[in-house]
Amino acid sequence: MRAIVRAVRQAAAAVSVAAAVVTALRLRGRVAAPMQFGGWRRLSGPGLR
Amino acid sequence: MRVAVLGAGAVGARVARQLLASDSVDQVLLRDVSSERLARSAGSIGDRVVIEHHPFPATLDADAVVVASPRGTQLAAVEEAISAGLPAVLVSDGLAETVAILRLDRAARDAGIPVLVGAGFAPGLTCVLVAHGMSWFDEVDEIHVYKMGAGGPACALVHHRALSRFSYDWRDDAWTRRPGGSGRELCWFPEPVGPRDCYRAALADPVLLHHAFPGVGRITSRMAATRRDRLTAPMPMLTPTHVEGGTGAVRVELRGRRGTAQETLVLGAAERPAVGAAVVAATAIEWVLDGRVSVGGMAGLAEAVEPVGFLGELADRGLATEIFEGDGAGS
Numbered sequence: 199m200r201a202i203v204r205a206v207r208q209a210a211a212a213v214s215v216a217a218a219v220v221t222a223l224r225l226r227g228r229v230a231a232p233m234q235f236g237g238w239r240r241l242s243g244p245g246l247r
Numbered sequence: 248m249r250v251a252v253l254g255a256g257a258v259g260a261r262v263a264r265q266l267l268a269s270d271s272v273d274q275v276l277l278r279d280v281s282s283e284r285l286a287r288s289a290g291s292i293g294d295r296v297v298i299e300h301h302p303f304p305a306t307l308d309a310d311a312v313v314v315a316s317p318r319g320t321q322l323a324a325v326e327e328a329i330s331a332g333l334p335a336v337l338v339s340d341g342l343a344e345t346v347a348i349l350r351l352d353r354a355a356r357d358a359g360i361p362v363l364v365g366a367g368f369a370p371g372l373t374c375v376l377v378a379h380g381m382s383w384f385d386e387v388d389e390i391h392v393y394k395m396g397a398g399g400p401a402c403a404l405v406h407h408r409a410l411s412r413f414s415y416d417w418r419d420d421a422w423t424r425r426p427g428g429s430g431r432e433l434c435w436f437p438e439p440v441g442p443r444d445c446y447r448a449a450l451a452d453p454v455l456l457h458h459a460f461p462g463v464g465r466i467t468s469r470m471a472a473t474r475r476d477r478l479t480a481p482m483p484m485l486t487p488t489h490v491e492g493g494t495g496a497v498r499v500e501l502r503g504r505r506g507t508a509q510e511t512l513v514l515g516a517a518e519r520p521a522v523g524a525a526v527v528a529a530t531a532i533e534w535v536l537d538g539r540v541s542v543g544g545m546a547g548l549a550e551a552v553e554p555v556g557f558l559g560e561l562a563d564r565g566l567a568t569e570i571f572e573g574d575g576a577g578s
Contacts, residue, residue: 224474236571236573237571237572237573238438238569238570239572240567240568240569241514241570246558246559
């Protein structure tokens with residue numbers, strides 16, 4: 199019985215640690231943006247085109 | 248000419264400065280509940296500004312009104328302007344309050360005055376960009392608006408709350424309610440902002456754009472946010488806001504038909520949101536005073552101003568408009 203309780207505790211601890219790590223990574227991490235094709239140009243001329 | 252500017256925050260103080268710098272008005276009446284904020288703003292504006300702090304006089308002694316006060320105070324300010332018969336320009340960004348203000352249309356029409364709603368950075372500049380973009384097409388099917396950044400503390404609070412409220416998109420002849428913080432889209436804003444993840448939020452742009460372009464089938468809006476913004480959106484703001492945010496940007500995307508081809512057009516602008524909002528509001532009130540606004544009653548900028556002339560004046564004041572030329576876009 200004691201072995202089962204210990205196993206459950208260890209599993210709960212492992213899940214908690216994993217959740218904390220994943221949460222920290224998701225809040226902190228930035229995925230590289232995919233490539234942009236083209237670019238911005240200032241509108242000019244009488245019709246602002 | 249004398250213009251009353253209600254609110255001496257990041258936007259209101261700049262509107263007063265813009266109006267006096269362009270010599271379009273003789274005097275600005277600056278009102279705020281905070282005497283400290285008034286003293287700070289008035290000191291940097293010059294001697295042609297008259298300040299009024301709480302409790303305010305019963306009458307508003309001006310030829311026109313710019314409402315740049317925080318969300319929750321604008322409806323009462325518009326009612327006061329209408330009852331005094333004064334044309335007004337509002338730097339409004341809260342969805343619920345914008346809807347409530349638009350319902351005063353009949354009162355504004357009866358008073359015979361124009362009231363320009365959402366004359367800031369977003370909504371405001373976004374509406375004019377859409378109006379300009381419409382001229383590229385024979386028929387527009389979709390309008391999508393994106394914004395990034397916040398101005399002063401009051402704007403930051405609206406920005407924070409918008410992510411936890413329901414967004415309203417116009418789709419297939421009905422308003423579609425979706426949770427704020429959903430619907431992630433990666434968008435490129437003009438430099439230096441660049442790519443940002445954008446999410447649905449309770450923004451007023453679709454309401455104003457549907458008012459101006461009821462025939463467009465789909466109108467949506469999103470705002471840039473981080474994962475932390477989304478996580479903390481339902482909570483009160485845990486840390487004090489900055490006095491003013493950094494560089495922000497707006498971006499509008501129109502999809503429609505030109506000739507026989509389906510095309511997409513992307514227009515945008517980058518600026519500190521409070522600066523951009525002040526430039527748009529100051530230009531709008533000058534147009535109202537010059538009689539260049541054709542509408543009576545409640546209207547967004549998309550239906551009230553001629554977009555090319557208006558954007559040209561914004562560019563003269565340093566707020567430039569850009570077009571994204573990517574694969575097939577804007578061609």
